[in-house]
Amino acid sequence: MNLNTTRALRSLTPLALLGALSTPAMAIQVTDNLDLGGAVRARWDYDPDRDIQKFNFDTAILSANYNSDTWIGEAKYRFYGRAYPYNYTKHVGDVQFAELAWIGYKFNPDQQVQVGLNQLPFGLQPYFGSTFYQTMGSVVGLEDVEEVGAKYIQQSGDWNIQAGYYLRPAWQGKGTSNGETYSSVVSEADSYVTDGSNNQERNTVVLRVAKALDLGPWKSEVGISGLTSSLENRDTNNDGRRNAMAVHYIGKNGPWGVQLQAARQQMSPRNPGTDELVTFGGYDATYNVASRGNLYVADVSYDVSGKYLFDQISGVKLYANYSAFDKSADDFKTSQRMIFGTSFSLSKLWIATEWLYGKNDPVIGGGSLTQSLGAGGSNQWENQLYMNIGYYF
Template sequence: MHQGRLPGHYAGLLFTSLLALSAPALAVKVDENWDLGGAVRVRADQESQRNIHNIGLDTVMLRATYTSDSWIGAARYRFYGAEYPYQYVHHFGDIRFIEYAWIGYRFDPQHQVELGLNKVPFGLQPLYSSTFYETLGNLVGMEDIYMLGGKYTQNTDDWNLQVGYYARQAWSGQGTSRGTTYSVVVTPADPGIAGGTHNVERDVFVGRLARKTRLGNWKGEVGLSLLTSSLYNYDTQRYGRRNAYAVHYAATKNGWGTKLQYARQQMAPRNPNGEQTITVGGYDGTFNLATRGNFYAGNFSYTFADSFLGGWIKNLTFYNSYSLYEKSNPAFHNSQRYILGTSFSLKPLSIYLEWINGRNDPYIGGSSYTQSLAAGGLNRWRGKLYLNIGYYF
């Protein structure tokens, strides 16, 4: 889509189409085990400093889930393109990739395994914040990451243990870049990226241990995560290493919620020109990342227990989230993201409205997409207003 205001008839058509979907859910219950469905989402971006005023189709997703007493599984596939920020391709669906695809077995309600493209259990789960846009943890390879491998989960009394081995990243999807995966992972750089590297990540071992806690009326968990993997460089044909650890705390009290996390990441890729940066990619793009740094995330929220407007509005939540990637190289500028927002359900629609601010954030404010998370980009705060409306079926 061209940057500029969307014609009113087109915006109205998109919104009317979503409202038309507020009829009964279209998910298909094939039998007592299989369930087929998906989602359609539209987005609006308002960024006056760069003259961006866009409304358009964001995503179409298709999913399948399987559940029985012992066997479980799930898969989801995503489609993008032709609309902002993918206006550089001609057709919707020109950019597409799988999000997850795994099968699992429950030994009993407390023990299960998952095999396939499943979520890497590192840090706060399932996400580091209440936001739609997620934290910088997603861009540094920690949050909402799916890889190919196996994971074992055990729940005993107040303890939750997850251990996994992941052989490699997800299969490449379709797009214009080498970074055509849902998760941001170590990826060979696209041509023309200054300082781009050519690494892949293999043999990821990860463990996460969490314990239920209670501090006064605050109920939640505290946990520790460890990760180690190999980094293979195509240019030098040598193996480097990635090591990371995280501590987290999450709790709720009478509608209030908090999520806190600290993580340390150290990568030592065997690049021809040193180890200060490594290229990562996802969502049809690749960019450089500082290999060593401290990651901090904090999220505070309040969710109303009541519904409003005769039950039309439910799960009304207000939240704010801050994340920081503090780079170890003193010559690099740190990256920051702050989000103030609200989310709620409007009958079958899921709605997020967020004021997003970034500093050296590749996704926000016209900062350098390829260098912001490495040496730095636009080293000042920039903001945007973001709206996402989704119909899930």
């Protein structure tokens, strides 16, 4: 559920950023090359079916960004706790983890390498749509995933090529769960996860190739991605595999934007129990994900020009996003998510307001956190309102 897109500005073509969210740039410039910044965010959750009406602290973020003619780097760290949905903890910082921590070298303006905790170059970048509350891709471990390794980026005319090798997921932060990371990654199940597993992902190889082109009035990008890794099961000491592929399209025509993606994820774990489920974790929780399924994403957006309310409101974007995780097992119910929302700047604040719909969704409407992405939850559409208000510095 993050939005700061600066981590992608030096690694992607302009077309690859069409669907990304933008935030006020108010970082503190320490030197000509080093900026320090961060954010303080609040959130509002409204779900009358669950008697939830909360307005409270969301997160605090500290960040650093370095950029010279040759050396580049970025670090970002997040703090949660005490407030909903982490009101089971006592203090801000009881849940905390790194989002990014990498250094890089630019061979020239079109070639660079990044080493450390950086984003996997898979599918739509940097996010699978225009939304703040991310798509089904984030909870099945394909969207906005940061792992520890090296990534090479090359821009050759209209072609953008990115290749990465990652030794392991991010290091565990602090929390109450085995899922103490920013990204949703393969994890050891907590005791409350029925049919949970204990796999560790290692040696992830990713390749993403994209081409910019014009389709009539649409400035477009089409691309394909592939991912493969080993799944080391700590109970059986046997290795399985995780494979994923995706094709994507980004288009921009004046104020209109479109993003489309279809992906296949196929995992073959060597669990002591069922191999139809793999436990993932992130944001201080663990849950099961169907080992095989197709992910579909469609996003449409419209940029509203001009300034409003005495020039205090600007950068207004309207958007709608649909994503679905269609599982291969016959008795597993499809997980779906729809988001209708708007984002805008209000003076020095950045605000996103979204109407969330979920069916067999682990986090929308109080579905089954641990099983919705596996066998499924209530199989009913649930909805709630969500707002995030951030001051970025």
